[in-house]
Amino acid sequence: LANQEWEVQLQDQLRRMRYGAATTAYGQRVYSHLMSSYMKYYLPHGVYHRPDGGGGVGTTQRFEGGEGGVPLDRTAELFLRLVIEFWVEGQVSPPTFAEGIQRYRNGRSAFLSTSSSSASSSSSSSSLNPTLRDSLELTQPLKTTYVSPPSQIQIGVLNLVRHLVSDVTVRNMVKTASMSCQRRQTQEREGRVPTTTDDDATAKISWCLPPAMTTIQPSIFNYIRLGFTCGSIHDRRSIFHRALEAWLVWVEPWNYVMKRRAVIVTGNNNNGSSSSATHRAGEFLRNAAATVSSHRVEYYPAYVKPKPTSPSTYSSQWEAYVVANLNLYTVPFAIFLKRARELDFSSTNEYPRSLALVQRVLRVFSKQV
Numbered sequence: 028l029a030n031q032e033w034e035v036q037l038q039d040q041l042r043r044m045r046y047g048a049a050t051t052a053y054g055q056r057v058y059s060h061l062m063s064s065y066m067k068y069y070l071p072h073g074v075y076h077r078p079d080g081g082g083g084v085g086t087t088q089r090f091e092g093g094e095g096g097v098p099l100d101r102t103a104e105l106f107l108r109l110v111i112e113f114w115v116e117g118q119v120s121p122p123t124f125a126e127g128i129q130r131y132r133n134g135r136s137a138f139l140s141t142s143s144s145s146a147s148s149s150s151s152s153s154s155l156n157p158t159l160r161d162s163l164e165l166t167q168p169l170k171t172t173y174v175s176p177p178s179q180i181q182i183g184v185l186n187l188v189r190h191l192v193s194d195v196t197v198r199n200m201v202k203t204a205s206m207s208c209q210r211r212q213t214q215e216r217e218g219r220v221p222t223t224t225d226d227d228a229t230a231k232i233s234w235c236l237p238p239a240m241t242t243i244q245p246s247i248f249n250y251i252r253l254g255f256t257c258g259s260i261h262d263r264r265s266i267f268h269r270a271l272e273a274w275l276v277w278v279e280p281w282n283y284v285m286k287r288r289a290v291i292v293t294g295n296n297n298n299g300s301s302s303s304a305t306h307r308a309g310e311f312l313r314n315a316a317a318t319v320s321s322h323r324v325e326y327y328p329a330y331v332k333p334k335p336t337s338p339s340t341y342s343s344q345w346e347a348y349v350v351a352n353l354n355l356y357t358v359p360f361a362i363f364l365k366r367a368r369e370l371d372f373s374s375t376n377e378y379p380r381s382l383a384l385v386q387r388v389l390r391v392f393s394k395q396v
Contacts, residue, residue, distance in 0.1 A: 055179055062183050066190045069103040070239050073196030075285055075326040099238045107242055114184055115246040117176050173257035181269040184250065187243075188273045193283045193328035196237045197348070204235040204347035235347040247277065248355055255362040260369050267366075271388075274359050276330075278391055280348065281340050283328045335386035339393040349396060356396075363388055 099107065176184075191197075236244065251270045258267025276282075333340075349356060370381035 058179060059182065059186070063186065063190075065106065066187060069106040070190065072194045072328075073199060073237075075195045099242070103239075104242070107239060110187065111243060111246045114176065114180050114187075115243065115250045117174065117180075173253060175254075175258065175266045178264065178269075181266060185269055185273045185276075188247065188276050189330065191237070191240050191243070192276050192280045193330065194237060194239075195285065195326075195328065197235070197240070197280055200233065200237065201235045201345055201348045204233040205344045207233050208347060233347075234351065236351050244352070244355070247273070248358070251277075251355070251359050252362055255359055255366060260366050261371075271363075271384075274355070275387065275391065278352065278356055279333075279339070279341075281342070281345055282331050282333060284331055285326045286329045287324045287326045289324050333390065335383040335390065337390065339390055339396065341393060341395050343395070356392075360388070360392065 234241070251274045254266040254270030255274075258270065259265040260267050262268075367385055370384065371377040372381050
């Protein structure tokens, strides 16, 4: 880790400590940097294909992930399982399916006992259909004392979600699934039923999540819903708001755009003379040089944080992604609406913050979504 990038961060840390600027602790920065290095090594991003189909002069491409995502080897899967066990799930065990069904039956037994004895069997069976209130009740913790993870772990989970969602493989797989779905719809409109023997394989809709996101999806779902249910909505540093940030990143992957920058190969700087100003100047020159086609450039994902009042940039090509994460769109949203009643809309100081928080969530669920 003793590279030039880390030396720049160390010098910036010393400068902030010297002039009394607010900053995170040095140990936390080391922890975050180490975790970021692990994620890049074990969970590498896929390759980015330019819309024009070309790479330009001297274009560099990152790890080739293919259209189906990078398969997880044993070491990468072990790393991800350890993160799930000790970070995402931690000391909280979500209710099992059998426990949820038992709670549902207990909740409906009172209603069934008061129902009319003359009701037919068909009407009795129809009354067993769960309602939205029953579904929301099943999301609550069952026989569990919630232990909020430390702040550093909350930040680590948020960075992990950002790393997984920003992978360009997600965009490539969603594009493939959308094209397959459109071809299937075209065949159905023409009266042709696709079969497994079709050359274009339209009979099978492709899965649009990489293996890493598929593996961690159920745990992230439990992490978000438990954070929404048990976290303090009035404390900006609580698990509620950290889970909210992770949720908004997960349900809006289209907010990540690919940008490019020039790659300048320099020798190792071991004299320790790097400064934050020099680093910022180098970044500016690299970005400026990226606009020239004769320079060697690389592409990287950048998150464009939307404003609370800005419209959603969702398009129909992300329909397969929404379907694959339907539970992550519906259940946390229902829990958030229930908790939003605790927000303070009467105070002059808290009203803008509470309104902005609600708007950040509501803008996600546009008419197109």
